[in-house]
Amino acid sequence: MVRSRAIAIGLGALGVLVYVLWLGARDFWYPGEPDLAEICRAMFVSGDWIIPRRNGEMFLNYGPLFFWAGTLSSHLLGGVSEFALRLPNALAAIGLVIATSLVGSRWFGPRAGLWAGLLLLASWEFSWQAIGFRVDVLFALFIGLGIFIYASGAGSDARWAPRVAGFALLGLAVLVKGPLGLLLPGLVLALWHASRREWRALLELAPLALVTIAVALPWYIASAISLGADTVVNEFMGQNFSRFGSGERGHGRPAHYYISRIWFDLSLWALLLPFALWWIFKREVWRDHRVQLALWWFGTFFIFLSLAATKRKLYLLPAYPAAVLLLARWI
Numbered sequence: 001m002v003r004s005r006a007i008a009i010g011l012g013a014l015g016v017l018v019y020v021l022w023l024g025a026r027d028f029w030y031p032g033e034p035d036l037a038e039i040c041r042a043m044f045v046s047g048d049w050i051i052p053r054r055n056g057e058m059f060l061n062y063g064p065l066f067f068w069a070g071t072l073s074s075h076l077l078g079g080v081s082e083f084a085l086r087l088p089n090a091l092a093a094i095g096l097v098i099a100t101s102l103v104g105s106r107w108f109g110p111r112a113g114l115w116a117g118l119l120l121l122a123s124w125e126f127s128w129q130a131i132g133f134r135v136d137v138l139f140a141l142f143i144g145l146g147i148f149i150y151a152s153g154a155g156s157d158a159r160w161a162p163r164v165a166g167f168a169l170l171g172l173a174v175l176v177k178g179p180l181g182l183l184l185p186g187l188v189l190a191l192w193h194a195s196r197r198e199w200r201a202l203l204e205l206a207p208l209a210l211v212t213i214a215v216a217l218p219w220y221i222a223s224a225i226s227l228g229a230d231t232v233v234n235e236f237m238g239q240n241f242s243r244f245g246s247g248e249r250g251h252g253r254p255a256h257y258y259i260s261r262i263w264f265d266l267s268l269w270a271l272l273l274p275f276a277l278w279w280i281f282k283r284e285v286w287r288d289h290r291v292q293l294a295l296w297w298f299g300t301f302f303i304f305l306s307l308a309a310t311k312r313k314l315y316l317l318p319a320y321p322a323a324v325l326l327l328a329r330w331i
Contacts, residue, residue, distance in 0.1 A: 040080060063219065094130075146170040
C-alpha cells in the first residue's frame with residue numbers, strides 16, 4: 001500500500017509538471033475555449049451562478065458545474081485568466097490519473113498501477129484536453145471516480161456506503177454534461193452485474209440512481225423556475241437526446257469514426273490494445289470480475305458513442321481509464 005501511494009504521489013507531481021505549469025502560456029484557442037471562457041466571465045461579473053449565459057443568452061449545452069469550477073477558481077486567483085480557468089481542468093486530469101493508478105495497484109498490483117497512471121497521463125487526447133478549457137475531462141473524472149468507488153463496495157461483501165457515494169459522484173457528472181453522466185455508467189454497471197448473474201445488485205441500481213438524480217435535480221428545478229420549464233425541457237431534450245440520432249447540432253460523423261481515431265488519440269498505446277485483449281481472452285484473465293468491469297466499461301462507451309450520430313474524439317475520454325487498466329494488466 002505504501003508503494004502504491006508513493007507511485008500515485010509521483011504521478012501527481014509529474015502531472016503538475018506536465019499540465020499545470022504551462023496553463024497560462026497561451027491565449028484561449030478556437031474552437032470552444034473563448035466561448036466557454038466568456039460564460040465564466042459573465043458568471044464572475046454578474047454573480048448569477050444558476051444560469052450560464054453567453055453574450056446575454058442562456059447557454060444550457062452543458063450543466064453548470066464546469067462553469068462553477070472555472071468561476072470559483074477565478075475568484076480564488078483574483079480574476080478571470082487563462083490560468084485560472086484551465087486550472088480546475090488540469091487538476092481534474094491529475095486526479096483521474098492518481099485514481100486510476102491507485103485502482104490499478106489495488107486490482108492488479110503496484111506495477112500495473114504505475115503503468116495505468118503513466119499510460120493515461122501520456123495519452124495524447126487526454127493530455128491535450130487536460131491543458132485546455134473544455135468540459136470533458138471534468139466529466140471523465142466524476143464518471144471514473146463514480147465507477148471506481150462503486151466497484152469498491154460491490155461483490156460478495158457488498159456495502160451500501162461506497163455504492164451510494166459512487167452514484168453521488170455520477171450526479172456531479174450529470175451536473176457537468178447532462179444525463180449521460182448517469183445513463184452510460186449505469187449501463188456499464190448493469191451489464192457487468194447481469195453478465196455475472198448478480199441479480200440483486202442489478203435491481204439495486206434503480207434506487208441508487210435516485211441518489212444521482214437527487215444530486216443533480218435541484219439545479220434543473222432552479223433553472224426551470226428562472227427560465228420556465230418549457231425552455232429547460234426543450235433545450236434538455238435537444239442537447240441530450242436529439243443529438244444521438246441527428247447531427248443537426250453539429251459534429252455528425254460516420255459510425256467508424258472512433259475506430260479510425262483511437263489509434264492516434266490514445267497515442268501509441270492503442271496499437272497494443274488488440275494484443276492486450278487477445279491475451280486477456282486467451283489466458284482467461286477475463287474471468288477476473290475487475291477485468292470484466294474494465295471490458296464492459298470500455299466496450300459500452302465505445303459502442304454506444306459509435307452508434308450516436310454526433311461524435312467528437314473527446315467524447316471517449318471517460319472510457320480511457322478502462323483502456324489503460326486493461327493495457328496495464330497485460331503489461
